[in-house]
Amino acid sequence: MNDALPARGARLPSAERHALILEAAVEEFAGRGYAGARMAAVANRAGVTKGLLYHYFPGGKTDLFRAAIASCVAPALAEANQLASGFAGSARGLITALIDLGYARMALEPREHILMRLLMTEADRFPELAEFYRSEILQPSLMLTRQVLRAGVESGEFRPDADSLPGLAHVLLAPILMGSVWRMTLGEGAPDAAMLRAAHLQSAMRVLLAAPDG
Amino acid sequence: MNDALPARGARLPSAERHALILEAAVEEFAGRGYAGARMAAVANRAGVTKGLLYHYFPGGKTDLFRAAIASCVAPALAEANQLASGFAGSARGLITALIDLGYARMALEPREHILMRLLMTEADRFPELAEFYRSEILQPSLMLTRQVLRAGVESGEFRPDADSLPGLAHVLLAPILMGSVWRMTLGEGAPDAAMLRAAHLQSAMRVLLAAPDG
Amino acid sequence: MNDALPARGARLPSAERHALILEAAVEEFAGRGYAGARMAAVANRAGVTKGLLYHYFPGGKTDLFRAAIASCVAPALAEANQLASGFAGSARGLITALIDLGYARMALEPREHILMRLLMTEADRFPELAEFYRSEILQPSLMLTRQVLRAGVESGEFRPDADSLPGLAHVLLAPILMGSVWRMTLGEGAPDAAMLRAAHLQSAMRVLLAAPDG
């Protein structure tokens, strides 16, 4: 996996070993879920022995799991926020750009898929995960969406009631998220992302734009 | 769980025991996933010994798992199809009824949630499951949706292009499905179903209706 | 195996069922040893259910095993004794006929092989088996051999000391028995029976005959 795997038993800076192990853990947990993942496999992937895992993650499997999840989060939403905050054009242009971003990430990045899967699988055993997803992923996404809606309403591009229906942000978000679920569940058999994107864009415009687009 | 659990060791008609075990398996698998589920726990829930599990499901854990999944399927889509086939009113009324049905089931029935969760979680290990979901759940749902769209177009209620955009059915379905995912992932913290339903209905109407409803 | 297996569940004369089960048990034990044999497999081979095994052999697996062994014994030595008692020709002719008989049975009859194998495998757990083999198989064989030797000495065909060396009968018997062991151990790779027979005959003659045969 890594093009320059360090030799077994080699002394490595602590931080690098830590990252290496974390990376291995993400792969293992993502592929097999919490219960199905084996510490020995994580150690193998990381090129270390089982014992060392407990040196870096004294809490054992659960500790490693939480750390693995946490390492999967940051970049996803950050990009969307950056896009929105620096955007100069119309509200219509911005929401188009955001939807495009969603489908683009869906096609490219496996990290969020992994996260969603683990959330679904292990939310029972690790209640913090559900809360984490709700507060760190879902809520910010909805907030961002609502900001755009409000901006569109204020600029007159969107219908006056586009920011008054509380569930609208969910409905706008759902196709992207569901596309991600389909992707990770059905693999190659999943609905085509380009097709979803086209229908999603058109629907969103019809729902939002002040003047029907004919 | 069962109000009249048969006494341990009591002889039972084969079919009843089979159903009892299956029920117990659904609960156990739903709660802990495939790898986390324990045969002993299934046996306990069913009020039998481990050995008997292998009498009824000679293929062991995998056999039991497949059977448990299969037992969760039938009723969901059947109801929707029945509703659609016997519907007398307008296309608008039908799609409203179908969306209502979706959110109603989401609130009431844990069975499909369980199914979806297991499908998503274990599709890697049981490729048949993904195919099963695609062909038995998703495709029929999309087909039903497209039928309604076509009927609405033909009757003049819906925009003329409402049945020509291939991804539209996905976009219309996504909020319901994602609502189900949120429900089973976030539990009490999930977005409110009534809220989702209201926004979903309004959006759908704007996307579909020939004349804007002002 | 049987050309006219009775239908499952059919009422059968007790003796026939008994024999059918015994036959099945011999095959199963022969193929897998005592510990490796499974009652369910015996029942299957016999076309009955497990429960019935305990009706016919109340002592369970051990009971069935002893009965299976006992059913394998009778015919082998009987034939040799019959041959010897009815023999009219020379002692040389008789011992030749007996050696021929040994190699002929080795090639044809799997039953004694089975017996030997079980004896070797299970003699620890069933001490009676060793005693049974010693007294019912080995001793009679040695006795028969010694009778022939004595007859040959008395008739002047064999050296005068041919019946005074106590281990000679063992040495004469060993190649046949070892041939049987090789057969069942090495299967197709076992030493050729015809080759063994030729060498055995020539050696025996040189050891026994009063006048060297040149």
Add this chain to the structure above:
Amino acid sequence: MNDALPARGARLPSAERHALILEAAVEEFAGRGYAGARMAAVANRAGVTKGLLYHYFPGGKTDLFRAAIASCVAPALAEANQLASGFAGSARGLITALIDLGYARMALEPREHILMRLLMTEADRFPELAEFYRSEILQPSLMLTRQVLRAGVESGEFRPDADSLPGLAHVLLAPILMGSVWRMTLGEGAPDAAMLRAAHLQSAMRVLLAAPDG
């Protein structure tokens, strides 16, 4: 069994633990056969826990079994070959020494008996075992015997045709091997080794020697 069994849980050089476990496995398999042997019993005999067995023999029971068999082999034939290669006396003296060696080992060494028993018992399930016995034990023994026969013929001690009858080596070997089988099958009730040896020697001489020893 071992006079200085290491304390439970004590760390031991890998090679020693390996040997300790192997030794325990030989005993257990020898005593109960493959199917009857229990991993827990092997662990107990070796003074370790079951888990460690799988550390040293990742292939589990079959792996351990093969290793146990293989560990029983080396010394037996080596001794005979050494004896033959360093022998200075007559061919008659050599064959006498070899036969003596065979009966001596039979009386003393349980290892080869164990091997033979396992070979015979489990050859079905482990076809490699049969091949192993044939190529590593039986063939070399026959080769050694034939070498001696040829040497005796060339020196004029043995009849000119003593090396031209292909099965003669088998016949000469059989009493020793069969004696071993009797030993392990009948235990104390087996034919006396000294008696067998005497008869075997005398017979061999009569079969082989150029001039009858009358």
Add this chain to the structure above:
DNA sequence: TATGAATGAGCTTTCATTCAT
């Protein structure tokens, strides 16, 4: 007689975890 549902003990195996080195 005959069935097969039901048991329960015991088997092999896996795996997270510990700890002496």
Add this chain to the structure above:
DNA sequence: TATGAATGAAAGCTCATTCAT
């Protein structure tokens, strides 16, 4: 830091046996 030998608790599964029908 890093190793890997060693543990022990459980897991999945098998199978001889019993017994109500």
